[in-house]
Each structure stands twice: as C-alpha cells, then as structure tokens.
Amino acid sequence: MKKVLYGTSALVAAGLLSSSPALAADPISLGISGNIAVGFGWVNEDSAIGAPGANDRDHAFAQSSEVIFSGGTTLDNGVQVTVGIELEGESQADNIDENYLRFSSDAWGTIELGGRDGAASKMVTLGPMIDFNHIVGVAEFTYINFGTNDIQFIAGAGRGSDSYKITYYTPDISGLQIGVSYEPEPGLDSGAQTNAVTPDTVTGTTAAGATSEAVELGIRYKNTFGDVAFTGSVLYANASQEGTAAAGQFLDDNTTWNVGVNFSFGAMAIGGSYNASETNSSARAVREVDNIQYRVAASYATGDWTLGIGYGSREQDDETVAGGADEATVWGLTAKRSLGAGVTVSMGLRVWDISDDDSAVGAENEATNVFVATRVGF
Numbered sequence: 001m002k003k004v005l006y007g008t009s010a011l012v013a014a015g016l017l018s019s020s021p022a023l024a025a026d027p028i029s030l031g032i033s034g035n036i037a038v039g040f041g042w043v044n045e046d047s048a049i050g051a052p053g054a055n056d057r058d059h060a061f062a063q064s065s066e067v068i069f070s071g072g073t074t075l076d077n078g079v080q081v082t083v084g085i086e087l088e089g090e091s092q093a094d095n096i097d098e099n100y101l102r103f104s105s106d107a108w109g110t111i112e113l114g115g116r117d118g119a120a121s122k123m124v125t126l127g128p129m130i131d132f133n134h135i136v137g138v139a140e141f142t143y144i145n146f147g148t149n150d151i152q153f154i155a156g157a158g159r160g161s162d163s164y165k166i167t168y169y170t171p172d173i174s175g176l177q178i179g180v181s182y183e184p185e186p187g188l189d190s191g192a193q194t195n196a197v198t199p200d201t202v203t204g205t206t207a208a209g210a211t212s213e214a215v216e217l218g219i220r221y222k223n224t225f226g227d228v229a230f231t232g233s234v235l236y237a238n239a240s241q242e243g244t245a246a247a248g249q250f251l252d253d254n255t256t257w258n259v260g261v262n263f264s265f266g267a268m269a270i271g272g273s274y275n276a277s278e279t280n281s282s283a284r285a286v287r288e289v290d291n292i293q294y295r296v297a298a299s300y301a302t303g304d305w306t307l308g309i310g311y312g313s314r315e316q317d318d319e320t321v322a323g324g325a326d327e328a329t330v331w332g333l334t335a336k337r338s339l340g341a342g343v344t345v346s347m348g349l350r351v352w353d354i355s356d357d358d359s360a361v362g363a364e365n366e367a368t369n370v371f372v373a374t375r376v377g378f
Helices: 002-016
Strands: 031-045 059-074 080-088 096-105 109-115 164-169 176-183 211-225 228-241 253-265 268-280 288-302 305-317 325-340 343-355 365-377
Touching: none
Parallel strands: none
Antiparallel strands: 031 059, 031 365, 059 080, 080 096, 096 109, 109 164, 164 176, 176 211, 211 228, 228 253, 253 268, 268 288, 288 305, 305 325, 325 343, 343 365
C-alpha cells in the first residue's frame, strides 16, 4: 500500500512539472472562515454515592470554535494549489488543528501533504447528522458524565490523526472515488521531523507514539437513481506497533473497518454506519480489545427546519478482564432551524444507558439530557 502511494506521488510530481512555466500570475492570498458553536444542556443522571453524577450540577455548557485560513491559485498547467491552516478557538494541547497543502487536477486527482485527517476519516459516510456538534452516536457535545468508563461516543473511522501524512484521491469517475493515506508517526505535528532511525518503545496503544506507519484506505460511491440519492463508503485503516517486545508481550497491528450508507429521497434521508476496530496492546492484560460501534438515523427537512431521530451503540472489550465488555447506547431526537447567513439554532433530547462489565458504580450511568445550541459559520 505504501509503495503504491509513493509511486502515485511520483506521477503527481511529474504532472506538476509537465508544463513550463507552471506559475500563477499572483501569489496566494489567504482568506478567513470558521465557525463557533455554543450549547447548554440540562442533565438528569445517576447521582448515588460513587456514581458519575454524584455531587455534580445538573447543567453544563459546551463550546467549540475554529478559525480557518485558506487560499488557493491555479497554475498555468491547470493544477489547482490550495493551502489551509485551522486554528482551534479554545486553548488546548494542540491549538493548530490542521495545516496542509493540496494539489489537484481533473486529470490525475488530488494529493494532500501535511497535517490533516486521512482518507478514511474524510470519506466516511455517517448517515443523517442534523446538528454537527450533536450527532447521535458520534457526538462532540455530550454534557453527561461518563465516570471511569472510557466508552464515550467519539470514535473516528481512521487509525491516524491530524499528524503529518500524504494522501492521494483519485478523480471522481461516475461517482466513484478512492483515497489512500500514509502517516509515519501519529501524534507528531509539532514542527519536528519523523525519526527514521530510533523505533518507538512498546508501551501500549494508549501512549503517544506506541503505534506508527498508519495506512488508511477509503472507497466512496455517490450517485442518483431516479429520485433517490445514494452515498456509500467502505473504509480500512491499519497501524503497526514498533520496538522490541519484552517477555510475554506481543507486537501486532491495530485495524479498523467502517461501512456507511445514506439514502435521500425528497425531504427524507435515512442511513447509518458500522465501525469495528481491534487494538492490540503489549502492556494490557488482554491482548486484543474489540470496539464495535454503529449508528442509524433518519431526517426530514421542511422549510427552514430539519428534524431527525437517531440511535447509537458501542461495545468495547474490557482491557483487563478477558470475556468482559463495557456497553453504551444512546437514542435522541433533534430539531434544527436555519436563521440564514450560516446561523442555526438546535434543540434535542438524548437518553443514555452506560454499563460496565464489572458493575462498577463509578463506570455506569443512566442519563437523560435536553439541550439547546446555536452554531454560526463565517
């Protein structure tokens, strides 16, 4: 897979140099865009002694924002060149979300270089989403307490991150497109170079740098059949553990598969996704940990309103007890109204059920959440 990507990159480089001169008349000027979302949620959850909601307030705020600097130009040979830098609006460990270059052509496709999500993450089909920050089963804003349970509904389709990578997308041929990414060091986007000499120490998949050489493959098909519009994707991602295994430890790959479909006809849409990953860790008592996640959803648009219902489920093997698994489900109703000029308001209901295979009080929760939010794009 990596050799194929290297070969494709060489062909693209040849395409960039195929016409002389290949310089645009004016340098690239960056424009500014972005968004900010703010939500308020009321929560009724388990509050017994030791429970996730014990001694906590029954309401919470959530916020997410980013500023995007982007620009592009078209060279004399027809190649489009784009640059992008995404800056998180909140202070955190990684304030630069993405920073990349893109070269694209109708003849040979698109190649991206730099810190950006890979092909599996970019080509994922989730089904109807309604509100970006409150997607049932993949939510960024959840409001509730998960306690000591690590089964939160935030699981990407890929094995990589926003670290440095190379990604190639074929041209869209009758609705069919293929993408492939290679990332040498997940978690490395601080301006340093990747080290080709010293391997990482085997410390388990939860430690930074424990896996490397992530490869992502995406296949997506979009077409319209009469009154029905269809989008479907099949995604694969794999990353390897490096280093020398100690006694009783293992070196294995970490793999993810994802399948998603979306059907829309008139004002209606229905679809969903299935995500299955297997992580192997040399540091845990259980060698292989399976993580199964799926969501189904439907939506209906009428005027400025979009209404939706969704259900999400996630089951993850216990990392310390063989045969055990933590489970979580959530179903929800969402209504969103467009106010114009990129401004929306939304409201919704979520009902959660989180269980722990050890029945640990601090890792289980039953919660009901009502939220209202607004999102502004600029």
